[in-house]
Amino acid sequence: MAGIIAGILGCIPIARAQPLPRVVSVNVCTDQLLLLLAAPGQIAGITPLARDCWNAVLCERARQVPVLRPTAENVVAAHPDVVLGESYTAAVALQVARDRGARVIVLPPAQALADIPDQIMVVARAIGATARGRELTGAFASRLASLSTGRDPADPTAAIYAASGFVTRAGSLPDDVLAHAGLRNYATVMAQQTSARLSMEMLIAHPPDLLVLDRSGQGTSLAQSMLDHPALKQAFAGAHHLDMPARLWLCGLPQTLDSIAMLRAARDRLETAP
Amino acid sequence: MTLLRANGVSLRRGGRAVVSGASLTLGKGRVVGLIGPNGAGKSTFMRMLAGLQAPDCGQIDLLGRNIGQIPPGLRARQLAFMPQDGEKPPPMSVRSLVALGRMPHGQMNAQAARHPAVTHALAATGLQNLCARPASHLSGGERARMNLARALATDTPVILADEPIAALDPAHALSMMHLFRQQAGQGKGVVIVLHDLVLATRFCDDLVLMDRGSVIRHGSPMQVLDDDIMRTVYGVTVRRVGDAIVPWALCR
Amino acid sequence: MKPDRNTLLLNIVLLAGVVVLSGMSLVWGETRIMVWQALGDILAGRHGAGAIIVEQLRLPRALLAIMVGGTLGLSGAVLQGYLRNPLADPGILGVSGGAALGAVSVFYTGLMQVSVMALPLGGLAGALCAVVVLMGLVGRGGTLVLLLAGAALSSFAAALTALVLNLVPSPYASFEIMHWLMGSLTDRTFTHVWICLPGVVCGMLLMLSAGRALDALxxxxxxxxxxxxxxxxxxxxxxxxxxxxxxxxxxxxxxxxAIGFVGLVVPHLLRPLTGYQPSRLLVPSALGGSLLLLGADMVVRVVSAGTELQLGVLTALVGAPVFFIRVIMLKRTGS
Incomplete structure (x- = not known):
């Protein structure tokens, strides 16, 4: 909280000199970067998804700013100076905003922890919150340094198992998180697996040391109920399983570091447990 | 002794009287012919006599007891009903379909098929050579005989048959009427719906003539069928051949 | 009498098939495990990987294949006998579709959190509505009316199912329409076996009790x-x-x-072997349905790499040709 106030105070002199750009975000990840960095009143709209606590860590804060569905029409009607988006979403809305003269920032999905401070700074510069950005990246770097551990070929393996039986593969943010937490990604170790999906039977027959259940999405579905199958509960009892809220690593944010902390703790439990 | 008695039976459907105030008495050893033009309500009356349709008013007694109060299982052992030939039978063997007639006696499958009543009914209807054939391959006449055999196999005191000879050639029609007569000779009571007035006068003890839902005349064939009735009810003139009457020309 | 002995023999053969395939579906799966060791573990109460796979994954799946297949086969035979129409099948008539709609309405809306029994009750309510509407629509309408009513009912139920799946909160729900319309036994648990069992037993007994009446019909x-x-x-x-x-x-x-076509194919194949007598067809149809589904589920497990094939796809591949043959026969006889 103090950080936010400091950030706001820091913005005031600049605001006097030149009005802050009004910003619209059309993607849940840029929504949250915006919420972290922007001054109040600067946000003209974020996506409704940002208010969903299953997907967004900053859902509470998102309730205090306007939301708009990320369609071209809505984006144009909001008259933004800056539009934030991700490479694969709302392409038409971004193009239209570009044609209307808005500054469009397109960020690729974060694939490693190292992308996070870069993305924070890109957004911070675009919306005129450079100081706040520096502050966040500094805190991020020091926390990451305190959390991450060296890699070892004998590290325990961990599988990130998501609804419908999808496993997280190399080259993704969660994979990098595993590496920083001192765990080897099971999907990389079991390299002969060609599919992104893994049956429960395979998982139980060739078990990883730690099963990370990627909890995402509200409500009930067959895909989600798979993670609660009694066979998994029995095969990965106690220290061998960890429930991970997917929102922590769905987007690259400073909060993503919480997932490293959780995994480190789980790894420590593995070593003490039989 | 009266086997079946209907008294003032009426049924309305869709605001129209299908049967109104119809009565009929069937005694032991009697063959009663139910006649009348198409749409007179004969089939509906038969279904009520068989206990398949409750009348709106009036009473039907089977062996002295109100038919509506007889449990269906018991009723099935007292009365066999042969409906108008409708659906194509399944490819089950003739013998196994005739054996269905033993169901009211609690006999099933092999036990029923072996029962003497089934063998007897097959023989009586001349089906003994066809008993292994799929019923779906039978001709119309063979099918009618099979339906009769099924009714006979139950061995009931009362037999009701709705137009049993409609699909039969003269030889088979004649042999089937003989069969009904023979059943009556064994002390049973038979009610048949007929259109062939020659056979009706020849084989029935009593005729019941229906028109537009009402029984307009009943009694011996000679009493029921006179020239006047034939003209007013059927709209045909008749010629007498021996003691039978034959419809001859349409009335002008 | 010969037909009785034939039916008995048929039942024994089918039962043996069900037993053999059940055994095989416990032994045979995506991963190779030491089955004897697993069985030993189960008996000794140890939770080895093999024991968990056999006990928690393969056993409920095999039991459900037997129950679901038996139900579909039997209800196909009973409905065909009752409606005197060889094209009657719970899938084609929209009964399964109605049941899926009922189950979906319970499963995704959180009603299931109240009690797991809400799930089969939802299915029951949906199926019951479908049958009542169907009987009301068809009356004595004959084959064409029956099939039209069934097609209308199926597509209506499928549309409503899709609608419910779109409206519920879970982001995964709308992708699961295939499961409900085609059917699958993947990753079922013993809970599913228990909630399914009472309805299956009661329903099957009720249907079997109608055997003699079907003959008379x-x-x-x-x-x-x-x-x-x-x-x-x-x-x-x-x-x-x-x-x-x-x-x-x-x-x-x-x-x-909703796994389709089982109720259509199985009675169709077995009818000539039972002398076309509806009551004789009932038990063989139930056993044959179980056999078909066990076999289809094994093929599904072996064929699918990664993304799993829906079970209903296989039964439809087997069943649709039978449907075609039936339609051609219908055209020939004109009845």
Missing amino acids: TLGEDVAESLGFRLHGVCGMQTRIVLGAALSVGSCVAVSG
Whole structure:
């Protein structure tokens, strides 16, 4: 909280000199970067998804700013100076905003922890919150340094198992998180697996040391109920399983570091447990 | 002794009287012919006599007891009903379909098929050579005989048959009427719906003539069928051949 | 008598097939495990990987294949006998579709959190509505009316199912329409077996009790009634068959989704072997349905790499040709 106030105070002199750009975000990840960095009143709209606590860590804060569905029409009607988006979403809305003269920032999905401070700074510069950005990246770097551990070929393996039986593969943010937490990604170790999906039977027959259940999405579905199958509960009892809220690593944010902390703790439990 | 008695039976459907105030008495050893033009309500009356349709008013007694109060299982052992030939039978063997007639006696499958009543009914209807054939391959006449055999196999005191000879050639029609007569000779009571007035006068003890839902005349064939009735009810003139009457020309 | 002995022999052969395939489906899966060791672990109460795979994954799956297949086969045979129409099948008539709609309405809306039994009850309610609407629509309408009513009911139920899946909160729900419309036994648990079992047992008993009446019905409703069977009314055959089919199909679809064509194919193949007598067809159809589904599920497990094939896809591949043959036969005889 103090950080936010400091950030706001820091913005005031600049605001006097030149009005802050009004910003619209059309993607849940840029929504949250915006919420972290922007001054109040600067946000003209974020996506409704940002208010969903299953997907967004900053859902509470998102309730205090306007939301708009990320369609071209809505984006144009909001008259933004800056539009934030991700490479694969709302392409038409971004193009239209570009044609209307808005500054469009397109960020690729974060694939490693190292992308996070870069993305924070890109957004911070675009919306005129450079100081706040520096502050966040500094805190991020020091926390990451305190959390991450060296890699070892004998590290325990961990599988990130998501609804419908999808496993997280190399080259993704969660994979990098595993590496920083001192765990080897099971999907990389079991390299002969060609599919992104893994049956429960395979998982139980060739078990990883730690099963990370990627909890995402509200409500009930067959895909989600798979993670609660009694066979998994029995095969990965106690220290061998960890429930991970997917929102922590769905987007690259400073909060993503919480997932490293959780995994480190789980790894420590593995070593003490039989 | 009266086997079946209907008294003032009426049924309305869709605001129209299908049967109104119809009565009929069937005694032991009697063959009663139910006649009348198409749409007179004969089939509906038969279904009520068989206990398949409750009348709106009036009473039907089977062996002295109100038919509506007889449990269906018991009723099935007292009365066999042969409906108008409708659906194509399944490819089950003739013998196994005739054996269905033993169901009211609690006999099933092999036990029923072996029962003497089934063998007897097959023989009586001349089906003994066809008993292994799929019923779906039978001709119309063979099918009618099979339906009769099924009714006979139950061995009931009362037999009701709705137009049993409609699909039969003269030889088979004649042999089937003989069969009904023979059943009556064994002390049973038979009610048949007929259109062939020659056979009706020849084989029935009593005729019941229906028109537009009402029984307009009943009694011996000679009493029921006179020239006047034939003209007013059927709209045909008749010629007498021996003691039978034959419809001859349409009335002008 | 010969037909009785033939039916008995047929039942024994089918039962043996079910036992063999059940055993194989415990032994044979995506991963190779030491089955004997796993069985030893289960008996000793140890939770080895093999024991968990056999006990928690393969056993419920095999049991559900037997229950669901048996239900579908039996209800197909019973509905065909009752409607005197060889094209009657819970899938084609929209009964399974109705059950899927009912189950979906319970599963995704959180009603299931109240009690797990809400799931089969939802399936039952959906199936019951479908059968009642169907019987009301068709009456004595004949094959064409029956099939049209079934097609209308199926597509309506499928549309409503899709609508419910779109409206519910879970982001995954709308992708799961395939499970409900095609059916699958993947990753079912013993909970599913237990919630399915009461409806399946009661429904099957109700339907089996109608066997004699189905025989009598071969010669028409009037003959059946004159032979002493009550067809309509509260305790009549119709109520028993409708309730039995709805109970068992509803419970099954609630856990497996609507698996089509089993009720069409199995009685069609077995009918000539039972002398075309409806009552003789019932038990073989139930066993044959189990056999078909066990076999289809094994093929699904072996064929699918990564993304799993829906079970209903396979049964439809087997069943649709039978449907075609039936239609051609219908065209020839014109009835």
